[in-house]
Ligand SMILES: Nc1ncnc2c1ncn2[C@@H]1O[C@H](COP(=O)(O)OP(=O)(O)OP(=O)(O)O)[C@@H](O)[C@H]1O
């Protein structure tokens with residue numbers, strides 16, 4: 646099986662998924678730890694070129710799903726296909742080729758604290774590509790500018806940056822390999838509303854200019870409204886609803902209406918505008 650497509654140093658480049666076709670396809674996914682089952686037969690499609698928001702109660706399994714799609718958490722049953730390929734059946738080289746086609750901003754541990762921003766961004770390049778130091782420097786600076794940071798941030802340590810700058814630097818790292826899919830796990834948590842809004846705008850701009858598919862776990866109702874094409878909601882280990890935010894807000898499902906039309910949503914002026922103050 647070891648790839649004819651992969652001569653040493655050769656790129657393994659399957660065809661891109663056409664916009665609107667499923668680029669991530671999860672079927673009947675069951676994931677658990679010990680006695681506990683977290684995901685209980687979850688199915689979900691993410692379409693190429695969309696920004697999908699993923700919501701659900703804290704501890705419900707959003708990060709677990711993300712990590713399972715990335716192949717970092719073992720599953721009990723079900724299938725996950727990314728770019729039309731099942732990670733389980735991919736050999737080592739195919740898998741590395743797949744991993745190069747996505748970027749991830751994890752919920753925890755955004756940057757390596759002992760490395761500069763530039764070294765952080767170059768980390769995936771060192772891991773997956775064979776490039777000259779000079780080219781890596783140029784790319785790192787380009788990514789830093791792409792996420793709206795000043796080039797002098799390159800030589801700074803993460804401890805010298807604000808929370809919002811760290812998020813941007815981590816985003817720059819996730820873009821290091823020019824990914825086709827971006828996985829973002831609560832990217833705006835901890836940012837003030839203006840910073841969060843700017844980060845959302847950045848995601849939307851990058852999505853459009855780079856033609857990315859974005860899978861974004863978020864609790865941020867503003868993000869869900871302003872940047873997400875569709876929203877999927879997780880409850881009881883399954884996706885209970887998928888659709889544009891308007892259909893989520895209008896839903897009479899108890900969890901959805903509590904989430905999208907509850908006190909906090911109304912305070913943000915969100916549920917109220919669609920559904921009247923009484924809900
Ligand atoms: N490696 C692991 N071993 C054991 N249990 C785990 C592991 N990873 C996650 N869990 C458990 O799985 C459940 C779902 O966790 P997960 O991190 O996916 O929640 P979440 O939906 O992302 O929550 P939040 O919104 O707070 O980030 C939690 O109860 C968590 O303790």
Ligand SMILES: [Mg+2]
Pocket residue numbers: 707708709752830
């Ligand atoms: Mg999480």
